[in-house]
Amino acid sequence: MLEILKPARYINSEWNAVHKDWNEGALKIALSFPDVYEIGMSHLGMRILYGILNREQDVICERVFAPWLDMEKRLRDRKERLPSLESSHALKEFDIVGFSLQYEMNYPDILNMLDMGGVPLCSKDRGDNDPIVIAGGPCAFNPEPLADFIDVFVIGEAEEAILDIVKIIQGAKGRGHRAKGAILKELAKIEGVYVPGYCSAIKKRIVKDLDSSFFPTDIVVPYIQIVHDRIGIEIMRGCPHGCKFCQACKIFHPLRIRSVKRIMEIAEESVKSTGYEEISLLSLSSGDYPYIEELARKLQEKFKPLGVKISLPSLRVGTFDERNDMDTLKRxxxxxxxxxxxxxxxxxxxxxxxxxxxxxxxxxxxxxxxxxxxxxxxxxxxxxxxxxxxxxxxxxxxxxxxxxxxxxxxxxxxxxxxxxxxxxxxxxxxxxxxxxxxxxxxxxxxxxxxxxxSPETSRIEAVLARGDRSVGKVILKAWEKGLRLQAWTEHFNYNLWDQAFQETGVDPEIYLKKKDEGEVLPWEFIKVSP
The missing domain is CATH 3.30.750.200 (Transcription Regulator spoIIAA)
Structure with missing residues (x-):
C-alpha cells in the first residue's frame, strides 16, 4: 500500500466499526457511497443506516466507498474486486448493494463501483443470484437518469423504509429461492419505494417523530481526518421557509423538531463513545430551531468543562444574534x-x-x-x-x-x-x-x-438532475470513457462529457431549457406534498 495515497481509506478496523461473522443465513448489505472515504464517512444518512442495520441480529451491514484513481488501478491491475471495508468481500457477494445519492456528479462512480465489485451494470442483466441494487437520497427524487442501473429506489427518508425492504428480501432468502422479479414486485408495494416498471405514482416516505427515530451515538471514528470530523446531531428536519429555488425544503417537508432532552442524551452518549471534541448542530436552518437558546445554555453547561466545542452550519441572516456568543461555540x-x-x-x-x-x-x-x-x-x-x-x-x-x-x-x-x-x-x-x-x-x-x-460542472449537474432515461446512456458512455470522481475539480472533464452527449445522440439543451406548464416532467410521478 506504499504507493497508495491515504491508505487509511481502505484498511478497516476503525473505532466503533461493526464486525459480524460472515454466515450463510444472514442478509448481507453493502452500504455504498459513490465518493471517497472522507466524504462518505461524513454523511449523516450513512451513519444512521449503518447503525439501524447492524442492530438487526440476522443482518450484516458493511461499508464500501469509491476508490481513488490509484486504488482503482491497483485493483484492476491485480484483477481484484472492489471489497467492503469490514470483511473484504466483493460487492457481488452481498444480497443488497445500497447507494446513497447525494450529488449527481457521482453517477459515473456508481457504475464504476458496480463494475469493480463484479455486479452487472444494468438491472436487466442481473439475475436471481446477483445483488439487488438499491438507491436513495435527495437525487432519488428524480430517479429516471439511473433507472436502467438501479433495481429499487427509496423515495424519502430511508431509515423509515429500510427494514421493510430487508424483511421482504430476508423472507425470500429464508425460503431458499430468490426470484428477482417476484421480490421486486413485493418491494414495489412498500410506501416510498419505486421499482422502475412496476409503479406509476410514488409518495415519499417520511419519519414522523424524530425523538422516537433511531439516531446513532457510537459512530465509526476514522483513522484519518474526514470532511466533517466531529459528532453531528440533527436537531431539526425540514425548513420553515419556502425559498423558491430550494429543492431541500420540499423533499424534507414537513418540519420536524427533535427535543432538547433527546439532543442532550445523544450528545452525552456520543461524546462518551467517540471521544470527539466537537459537536455540530445540523439542520437546513439551525438558527430557526425553536429552543435554540435553551439548547445552547444546556450544551454550554454540560460540555464547557469537558472542552467540547459546538459548531453551527449555514445560518439564515435573521436568526443570528448575540445569543450565539456562548463560550463553547467554535468560531x-x-x-x-x-x-x-x-x-x-x-x-x-x-x-x-x-x-x-x-x-x-x-x-x-x-x-x-x-x-x-x-x-x-x-x-x-x-x-x-x-x-x-x-x-x-x-x-x-x-x-x-x-x-x-x-x-x-x-x-x-x-x-x-x-x-x-x-x-x-x-x-x-x-x-x-x-x-x-x-x-x-x-x-x-x-x-x-x-x-x-464551475459553470461547466453546473451544466452537467443540471442535465443529470433534470434528465429522463435517455440521460442514462450518457452516464454509461461517460463511465466507458474513463470519467471518475467528477465531483472533484481536478478530475472533472467537460470535453469528455460533451463527447458522451454527442456519441449517444442526446441533446443536453432539452433538459436545460424552460419547460412549459403543460409539459410533462420526468420526475412528475414522485409526490413530495403530503
Missing part, C-alpha cells in the same frame, strides 16, 4: 446565504432579508470572535440583471473579512423553479468574469475572496 467561520445581491431579486426568491440586516449580522459575527464571514450567492437566477451582480460586490465591500461563494443557478426538480431554464454556458462564464473583475476592484481596500463554482 472558525460563519456562513450566511443571501443567495442574491439585491433586495429586489431576493424578494422574488422569497428571501426577505435586507442589505442592512446582512451587514449588521456579519459585523456582529466578526465582533463576536468569528474570523471570517462567508456569503453564498447564485448567478443566473430568473429575472437577474447585471445590476444584481453589481449588488453582490457592493454588499461584500461593506463587510470586512468576507469570502464569497457563487454558484450557477440550477432549477432542481420539485422546487418552485423546477420549470425554469438554466442560463446558457457562455452567459454564465461572462458573469463569472464580471464578478471576478468586480471583486478585484474591491480587493484593494477590502479583504474579499470570490469562489465561483
Amino acid at each position: 472558525a467561520g460563519l456562513t450566511f446565504a443571501p443567495e442574491a445581491g439585491s433586495e429586489r431579486l431576493r424578494h422574488t426568491l422569497n428571501k426577505k432579508i435586507t442589505d442592512a440586516e446582512i451587514i449588521e449580522k456579519s459585523g456582529l459575527a466578526l465582533n463576536s470572535g468569528w474570523r471570517k464571514v462567508k456569503l453564498y450567492f447564485m448567478a443566473g437566477l430568473p429575472g437577474e440583471t447585471y445590476e444584481d451582480l453589481d449588488a453582490i460586490i457592493d454588499l461584500a465591500g461593506k463587510i470586512r473579512n468576507v469570502n464569497l461563494s457563487v454558484s450557477p443557478f440550477i432549477p432542481k426538480p420539485h422546487s418552485d423553479f423546477e420549470r425554469e431554464g438554466m442560463e446558457e454556458l457562455g452567459i454564465l462564464k461572462e458573469k463569472k468574469r464580471y464578478l471576478e473583475a468586480g471583486g478585484k476592484r474591491q480587493e484593494a481596500r477590502k479583504n474579499i475572496k470570490i469562489d465561483f463554482h
Whole structure:
C-alpha cells in the first residue's frame, strides 16, 4: 500500500466499526457511497443506516466507498474486486448493494463501483443470484437518469423504509429461492419505494417523530481526518421557509423538531463513545430551531468543562444574534446565504432579508470572535440583471473579512423553479468574469475572496438532475470513457462529457431549457406534498 495515497481509506478496523461473522443465513448489505472515504464517512444518512442495520441480529451491514484513481488501478491491475471495508468481500457477494445519492456528479462512480465489485451494470442483466441494487437520497427524487442501473429506489427518508425492504428480501432468502422479479414486485408495494416498471405514482416516505427515530451515538471514528470530523446531531428536519429555488425544503417537508432532552442524551452518549471534541448542530436552518437558546445554555453547561466545542452550519441572516456568543461555540467561520445581491431579486426568491440586516449580522459575527464571514450567492437566477451582480460586490465591500461563494443557478426538480431554464454556458462564464473583475476592484481596500463554482460542472449537474432515461446512456458512455470522481475539480472533464452527449445522440439543451406548464416532467410521478 506504499504507493497508495491515504491508505487509511481502505484498511478497516476503525473505532466503533461493526464486525459480524460472515454466515450463510444472514442478509448481507453493502452500504455504498459513490465518493471517497472522507466524504462518505461524513454523511449523516450513512451513519444512521449503518447503525439501524447492524442492530438487526440476522443482518450484516458493511461499508464500501469509491476508490481513488490509484486504488482503482491497483485493483484492476491485480484483477481484484472492489471489497467492503469490514470483511473484504466483493460487492457481488452481498444480497443488497445500497447507494446513497447525494450529488449527481457521482453517477459515473456508481457504475464504476458496480463494475469493480463484479455486479452487472444494468438491472436487466442481473439475475436471481446477483445483488439487488438499491438507491436513495435527495437525487432519488428524480430517479429516471439511473433507472436502467438501479433495481429499487427509496423515495424519502430511508431509515423509515429500510427494514421493510430487508424483511421482504430476508423472507425470500429464508425460503431458499430468490426470484428477482417476484421480490421486486413485493418491494414495489412498500410506501416510498419505486421499482422502475412496476409503479406509476410514488409518495415519499417520511419519519414522523424524530425523538422516537433511531439516531446513532457510537459512530465509526476514522483513522484519518474526514470532511466533517466531529459528532453531528440533527436537531431539526425540514425548513420553515419556502425559498423558491430550494429543492431541500420540499423533499424534507414537513418540519420536524427533535427535543432538547433527546439532543442532550445523544450528545452525552456520543461524546462518551467517540471521544470527539466537537459537536455540530445540523439542520437546513439551525438558527430557526425553536429552543435554540435553551439548547445552547444546556450544551454550554454540560460540555464547557469537558472542552467540547459546538459548531453551527449555514445560518439564515435573521436568526443570528448575540445569543450565539456562548463560550463553547467554535468560531472558525460563519456562513450566511443571501443567495442574491439585491433586495429586489431576493424578494422574488422569497428571501426577505435586507442589505442592512446582512451587514449588521456579519459585523456582529466578526465582533463576536468569528474570523471570517462567508456569503453564498447564485448567478443566473430568473429575472437577474447585471445590476444584481453589481449588488453582490457592493454588499461584500461593506463587510470586512468576507469570502464569497457563487454558484450557477440550477432549477432542481420539485422546487418552485423546477420549470425554469438554466442560463446558457457562455452567459454564465461572462458573469463569472464580471464578478471576478468586480471583486478585484474591491480587493484593494477590502479583504474579499470570490469562489465561483464551475459553470461547466453546473451544466452537467443540471442535465443529470433534470434528465429522463435517455440521460442514462450518457452516464454509461461517460463511465466507458474513463470519467471518475467528477465531483472533484481536478478530475472533472467537460470535453469528455460533451463527447458522451454527442456519441449517444442526446441533446443536453432539452433538459436545460424552460419547460412549459403543460409539459410533462420526468420526475412528475414522485409526490413530495403530503
